[in-house]
Amino acid sequence: MAINVTPIPGLDPAINDLRRRTAHLINTEVLPNEEEMWRSRRGAELTEDERETSRRRSIELREQIKAKVFQAGLWAPHLPKEYGGAGLDFLSLAYMYEILAYAVGASSLFGIAAPNSGNASILVKYGTEEQKRKWLLPLIAGEMESGFSMTEPDHAGSDPRSIETEAVRDGDHWVINGHKWFTSNGIDANFFIVMCRANDATGEMGTPGRMTQIIVPTDTAGVNIIRGIGVFGHATSDHCEIRYENVRVPIENTLGLVGQGHQAAQDRLGAGRVYHCMNSIGQMWRAFDLMVERSLVREVHGGLLKDKQFIQGFIAESYMDLQSARLMTINAAEKVANDDPDARTAISAIKVFVPAAFHRVVDRAIQVWGGAGVSNDLPLAQMYLTARVLRLADGPDEVHKILMAKNIIHRYEEGTGWNFGT
Numbered sequence: 001m002a003i004n005v006t007p008i009p010g011l012d013p014a015i016n017d018l019r020r021r022t023a024h025l026i027n028t029e030v031l032p033n034e035e036e037m038w039r040s041r042r043g044a045e046l047t048e049d050e051r052e053t054s055r056r057r058s059i060e061l062r063e064q065i066k067a068k069v070f071q072a073g074l075w076a077p078h079l080p081k082e083y084g085g086a087g088l089d090f091l092s093l094a095y096m097y098e099i100l101a102y103a104v105g106a107s108s109l110f111g112i113a114a115p116n117s118g119n120a121s122i123l124v125k126y127g128t129e130e131q132k133r134k135w136l137l138p139l140i141a142g143e144m145e146s147g148f149s150m151t152e153p154d155h156a157g158s159d160p161r162s163i164e165t166e167a168v169r170d171g172d173h174w175v176i177n178g179h180k181w182f183t184s185n186g187i188d189a190n191f192f193i194v195m196c197r198a199n200d201a202t203g204e205m206g207t208p209g210r211m212t213q214i215i216v217p218t219d220t221a222g223v224n225i226i227r228g229i230g231v232f233g234h235a236t237s238d239h240c241e242i243r244y245e246n247v248r249v250p251i252e253n254t255l256g257l258v259g260q261g262h263q264a265a266q267d268r269l270g271a272g273r274v275y276h277c278m279n280s281i282g283q284m285w286r287a288f289d290l291m292v293e294r295s296l297v298r299e300v301h302g303g304l305l306k307d308k309q310f311i312q313g314f315i316a317e318s319y320m321d322l323q324s325a326r327l328m329t330i331n332a333a334e335k336v337a338n339d340d341p342d343a344r345t346a347i348s349a350i351k352v353f354v355p356a357a358f359h360r361v362v363d364r365a366i367q368v369w370g371g372a373g374v375s376n377d378l379p380l381a382q383m384y385l386t387a388r389v390l391r392l393a394d395g396p397d398e399v400h401k402i403l404m405a406k407n408i409i410h411r412y413e414e415g416t417g418w419n420f421g422t
């Protein structure tokens with residue numbers, strides 16, 4: 001199994017070169033070690049000793065690969081060079097993420113695993129020098145983990161302005177009270193960026209729309225992790241339910257300005273959605289390769305799967321899904337890179353279209369593989385769950401459709417309509 005990358009005609013030569021270098025690392029370092037790196041996740045299939053040996057081997061392999069990524073100058077590609085990143089521009093990153101996502105878990109080997117990567121970007125943009133020293137640098141170096149704690153069980157996550165978690169100023173501290181859930185990476189995190197309604201300098205409580213992000217170390221008294229929420233039938237996960245009960249943190253932990261948290265969260269999620277989509281596309285390529293390659297060798301009812309028209313239909317439909325998702329995403333990435341006023345509409349469009357296309361492609365790949373398709377021997381079952389979650393996380397489909405429709409209708413109300421070809 002290897003990713004097949006050839007130069008794209010007309011693309012900036014520097015981006016083609018980046019694609020080639022990334023694919024080289026994926027093909028020579030990551031894919032050959034993929035099975036061994038993630039073997040320890042096979043829980044019940046391994047004895048206690050086997051799991052421990054394989055866990056240690058996995059850490060060793062991952063450290064070796066990370067060292068190679070560092071040497072190649074591709075670690076934390078989304079962050080500025082002054083903070084130890086590769087300082088790549090937006091479009092280069094989009095093309096790179098497509099390639100990275102082909103290999104299972106490669107994001108953590110390149111320092112771009114969520115939610116750390118998004119949190120690092122907010123810290124770069126809004127953090128004070130002290131916050132950068134204390135939280136950003138260890139996060140980039142892989143010495144710390146983090147979570148982003150916004151969604152609440154009792155208020156609509158799809159309407160984040162409705163959150164109720166309060167931060168009340170008490171001298172030179174905030175006192176935080178609230179109930180959150182689905183804070184990913186909650187088990188391992190050293191700190192959370194918590195979205196709160198905070199009182200401003202005059203002591204007045206922020207209105208629902210005026211939110212504030214506050215850095216909360218996870219070992220602060222009153223940060224009570226209630227559970228890792230079980231999802232898709234698994235007993236537990238690292239998506240945590242948390243109660244913040246009289247949590248006291250210094251005012252210096254305010255990230256950005258009081259009342260400006262919504263904008264910071266939009267910065268984090270907005271353009272990041274393009275990366276998520278390129279990640280999905282990389283995984284779609286993997287599912288597509290697995291599907292077609294299986295069809296070449298599996299015989300059923302006297303013939304190879306590739307010769308059955310149902311399967312040919314799966315292959316053709318998946319090709320169309322993949323190509324349309326990819327072109328839409330590249331178009332959105334170009335709009336973001338060019339500060340195009342239609343970028344938000346394009347981002348919402350891919351946020352709806354790509355996870356659904358991803359879901360369809362993986363679903364067909366599973367079907368072609370039969371029972372093996374849902375087993376842990378292949379990455380397809382995990383991809384299937386990921387694709388489903390992506391229709392909810394970072395804003396459910398319906399919210400993005402509403403946003404798109406509003407932007408489009410507005411143009412017609414203004415009398416200009418939508419420009420052809422944009």
Ligand SMILES: Cc1cc2nc3c(=O)[nH]c(=O)nc-3n(C[C@H](O)[C@H](O)[C@H](O)COP(=O)(O)OP(=O)(O)OC[C@H]3O[C@@H](n4cnc5c(N)ncnc54)[C@H](O)[C@@H]3O)c2cc1C
Pocket residue numbers: 115147148149150151152155156157158159181182183184185231239389392393394395396397398399402
């Ligand atoms: C695996 C996973 C990981 C996550 N990680 C994080 C994380 O790290 N940090 C974090 O803060 N959150 C996280 N989330 C939460 C996620 O962002 C929310 O689940 C999502 O925003 C939806 O919010 P909600 O669950 O409260 O659903 P609700 O807001 O209750 O929405 C329910 C449904 O209502 C419908 N709907 C919403 N608005 C409209 C509308 N205007 N018109 C019509 N229908 C509408 C949609 O179908 C929507 O799915 C994660 C979620 C999952 C599943």
